Amino acid sequence: MHNEVKKIEGDDIDENVLSVADLLKTIWQGRRTLLVITLLTVAAGLAGRMLFSEYKSEGFFQFGGTIPMVKKTADKDKDKEKEPSPGIKLADYKRYAAAFKSNERFTDFLVQHKLEQSPSTNALRRSFASREGISKWIDPVFPFTKLDAKELLEDPKDGNNNVIGLRISYDDKDPKVAQSIVGLLGRYTQDTIVYIIYSDILRFKHVEMTAKITALDNEIIENNERLAHFRRSGDDLKKIVTRYPDAAGQASRQVVSISDETARYLPPVTQLMTTEVLASEAMEKIHKARREQQQNILLREYYDKAKTLVDNTKSGEDILRGLEPVKTEVFKDKNMEDDTVKEVFNQITIDNQTAISLYLEKSRFIAGPSLPENLSLRLSVTVLFSLFIGLMLSFAVIFGRKSLQEN
Template identity: 50%
Template sequence: MPIEKNDMKEGILETHDALVAEDKDSKELNLTDLAVMLWRARGLVAGITILAMVLTLTTAILTGKYKSEGFFQFGGAIPIMPVADKLAKEPPPGIALSNYKRYEAVYNSAEKYSDFYVQNKLAGDVSAESLLQKINSREGISNLIEPIFPFTKLDAKKLGMESNKDESNNVIGLRINYVATTPDMARSAVLLLGRYVMDAIIYQNYSDMLRFKDIEISTKITKLDNDIIEQNEKLEELVRKNRELKSIISRYPVSTEQGARQVVSVTEETARYLSPTAQLTTNEVEVAETKEKLIKIRRDKTQTVILGEYFGKTKDMLNGTKSGESVLRGLEPIKIATFKDKDLDNEVIKEVFNRITIENQTASSLYLQKSRFIAGPDLPQHRTTSLLIALLTGLALGFILAVGVVGGRLWWKNNSLKLQK
């Protein structure tokens, strides 16, 4: 007997409704079963959660880092100005930005740190070796050192300093940080970084200065030689003129009383006269002035020759070391060696000795004493990652993993027969 279309549609709808109801009942049943199974498997859930917490906490402890930070201050104007070149107005403290960019390029160099590492015999020092690996890595150490300025652009705007062209905003210090596996290592690395940066700056300063000192001093000595020759020629000319004037006066004694009759210069409107005696007096004054100039030039040459000897020895020392601190500490022995055969009772020589002494003491004070850490580096007490956060993270991950395991077992139990069919 044929089945009517309406009956077929009604049968299909009834079957669909029954399947939807069955699926709904199945879902409700699965959630209930999951809750029951979680309770029944609470030991497994607790075990998985505790295991995850232990693993997370252990990982945090083993891979935890400590961050140390310090503020390194520049104690004055860098580079230091020679005593002879100082003006009345002292330069502002710190490093001009243009100079700092040069120093930054130097101390960011892996080759420079390698020289510092070898020169100071740092092999075996854990912090030094860690820094060696860091500077040889792709990121380098640029992110560990931050320049500090007296004021930011916002500070300048608040203080109304936009139009003040004379205001200096030199780099007055560095904020140095380092992250390591132990607190002592982090602190030691920051200390070593501060020492290394200052060493690189000292070496660069003396390298720049001594690179041109030798040729400058040689040029100055040559110029002084020419000045001496020129003044000697002038002196000889004045002496000859002096003899001639004395001869004229001796031959014409009456001319000394005729000052108004000796022509000096004649113009369309007037004429000037000067007696031979007055000319002789003027000539003798010029002779005295020329002799005085010669004394000053010879004095300058004597001092310049001594400075050339001193800077020649410092240049040789610079070529034999890569450490700025070693160069700075070696200046005093070189000074002593330079003046050991000199007469220090001679004021000309003593002045050079004192000038070098002042410059060396000023440089030592600025670079090795005033430039230092004024804040930190601190010994960190806490890890960069909190153990409590790691513990809570492990708790959440462990519980989610446990629910996943129990839920997977429930799904397999409900669907294994269907999958077999």
């Protein structure tokens, strides 16, 4: 029995040796087929790489400060406490992204800059119209990632984790086209953000200025009424002092002044002086309100013309660069020697220059767009993959042919 088991095991070993030998013999007999098919497959893979593989350009577009631009008040210490973090809040970025990812917005941008007939932008427009859109090409960059939170053992605060930039990439058969498209996408996204910000601001500033002018008008009316009351009180007190000339120097002879909570005993001269001080304060408030009202009237005129500019363009950059000519037109017939007028003129100039610096100069590519030198699919990967496919096809042909011959 033991000898029979050994014999059976020996027969299995011989069959395995023979089967491996048969396989190698079959492969050797079909070596020409193996060589031809493998070489053809590798050649086809290299040709496909040259025809279908593309060059990938990348760039990093940074936001140069807090977006939207924040106006600072005169209180410097208060500004330091409440100064917002640079970048765009996530909620605002999602709103801007919904705009620059739309096909309609991109079409308006191309028409505005006369780029709709460019061959490279035609392929880009088809990508905008696709289901995936341009999400695969534009990624927001945060200063604080989940990995950072894990390493530092703390969660990022919303105010400190704004979108500080965009990582933009694009693939194309021509490396120069890929590079230009990355630059175009950076310019387009920033242009859209500026357009959304200023279209919102300029469209509603007219209503805001009108409301402020009306509120200041009511404030002037109220202070005029208070001023008239103080003047009437002053006239009455002057009559009292004239009627009793010795009362001013006698502390025992005093007029009673009664309020809802307390009763005070003040000399008429003291009351007269208090009334004149209150009347002076009312006059100062009226002067301040009238000055602010005059400035708001100028601002309303400026924002009205700026709104017309927004209605006639679809480009954020054109809006920014067009605000200075609008300002010049508004103030060309104004008295620039008047400090009230000049203050408004200077404030508009500062805002425009700051906006151009923030949106068009500081917000820029700090890395790229790169000019790719190599195809996105590596040569070694292509060769190895094609070689593997070629070998599999060769084995299938060789053994398939042998099987047909045996049958």
